[in-house]
Amino acid sequence: MRKISGIVLIIFSLIIAFSCALSFGEDLIFANIILWIIGIPLYVWGQISRTSKTEFKHHGKRWVAIYIFFFFILPLLIYLHGYYNDLKENTFIDEQYIMYEPASGMLGDLSLGIFMLLVLLCAGRFLNPGLKRKGLLNAAIIGTIIILIGFNYLMFSDYRGIHKERGLVSSNWKGEKHIISYEDIESVYVKPYVHYASLSNTSDETRFVWKVIFQLSNSNNEVVYHFSMVTKSNLERTMDIKKIATENDLPFIVEEIDQKILKWFDLDLELEGLDKDCYYKLFQVKKK
Numbered sequence: 001m002r003k004i005s006g007i008v009l010i011i012f013s014l015i016i017a018f019s020c021a022l023s024f025g026e027d028l029i030f031a032n033i034i035l036w037i038i039g040i041p042l043y044v045w046g047q048i049s050r051t052s053k054t055e056f057k058h059h060g061k062r063w064v065a066i067y068i069f070f071f072f073i074l075p076l077l078i079y080l081h082g083y084y085n086d087l088k089e090n091t092f093i094d095e096q097y098i099m100y101e102p103a104s105g106m107l108g109d110l111s112l113g114i115f116m117l118l119v120l121l122c123a124g125r126f127l128n129p130g131l132k133r134k135g136l137l138n139a140a141i142i143g144t145i146i147i148l149i150g151f152n153y154l155m156f157s158d159y160r161g162i163h164k165e166r167g168l169v170s171s172n173w174k175g176e177k178h179i180i181s182y183e184d185i186e187s188v189y190v191k192p193y194v195h196y197a198s199l200s201n202t203s204d205e206t207r208f209v210w211k212v213i214f215q216l217s218n219s220n221n222e223v224v225y226h227f228s229m230v231t232k233s234n235l236e237r238t239m240d241i242k243k244i245a246t247e248n249d250l251p252f253i254v255e256e257i258d259q260k261i262l263k264w265f266d267l268d269l270e271l272e273g274l275d276k277d278c279y280y281k282l283f284q285v286k287k288k
Contacts, residue, residue: 002049003049003050005049006045006046006047006048006049006050006051007046007050008046009042009043009045009046009049010042010043010046010047010050011046012042012046013038013039013040013042013043013046014043016034016035016038016039016042017035017039017040017043017067017070017071018071020032020034020035020039020071020075021035021070021071021072021074021075022075024075024076024078024079025079025082028079032072035071035072039071040064040067040068043063043064043067044056044060044064047060047063048060061129061130062129062130065126065127065129066126066127068126069122069123069126069127073122073126074119074122074123077115077118077119077122081115084152085102088102088156088159089102089159091156092157092159092171093159093161096163096164096165096166097161097162097163097164097169098161098162098163098164098237098240098241098244099161099162099225099237099241100159100160100161101159101160101161101225102158102159103155103158103159103160104158104159104160104170104171104172105158107155107158107173108155108158108159108173110151111148111151111152111155114144114147114148114151115148117144118141118144118145118148121137121140121141121144122141124137125137125138125141154173155173156173157171157172157173157174157175158171158172158173159171162225162241162244163179164244166179166181167179167180167181167182167184167185168180168185168214168223180214180216180223182244182248182250183217183248184216184217184218185214185215185216185217185248185250186215186216186217186250186251187215187250187251187252187253188212188213188214188215188241188242188245188250188251188252188253189212189213189215189253189254189255190210190211190212190213190238190252190253190254190255190283191210191211191213191255192208192209192210192254192255192257192261192265192283193209193210193261194206194207194208194209194260194261194264195207195208195209195228206264207229207230207264207268208229208230208261208264208265208267208268209226209227209228209229210227210238210283211224211225211226211227212224212225212227212238212241229268230265230268230269230271230272230274231272232272232274235274235279235282238282239282242282254282254283254284256284257283257284257285262285265283265285
């Protein structure tokens, strides 16, 4: 009976912790108060009831560390990463933008790489509390945090997007803007294709994707925007691009979709519950 009551307490504490983690974006302070005052004590009490005080002394530190990582550290890191990106977008982007990306090039994408490294380091620290040389790992975590904060501060002004009136806007880390007006664009080319799942990445999956290529006048350069999955928002953005191309008398060219690509397009549309007729027209798919 004691063991069963302990399991019930643990399950209840996990439900509370999961709810708190999901609430970080809505009320960070309140969610943490509930987590630390109710969730964690219930979890500790449940583990002691499920086992014994003696066993908890031997394994409790690891159990609690794992609990804290998944329901506090990881959600907090994700929240802070999202908060930074939202702050950046709200600072520079208005309703006239139909596309926005938080990095104008490869350099800006390093922020995500540093963030993932921080997550892995924290996982190594909290999921292995008995690990030797904790000081070295702690120093690596602190160093990565400092580097991430400094890098994000420097790259705050780095972004790019498509503005309805001004054209293709790009800003580097120094805040220097480069704008390509629609008058300097020769055509807009849409290339649909299938992204095949990587065998080395179990979370990857085969899906219909596409890229929109802005081909510039009097230049071999081009600006490319990638759409990595079929979602209503991605399709609507592509339709907005088509509308802008039409308004500015730019050729909107769609590469023909063969039957293999169409099969994945149909599947993804069905999975998303989207209307085929509307988006067939966008990609100029000929009905049989």
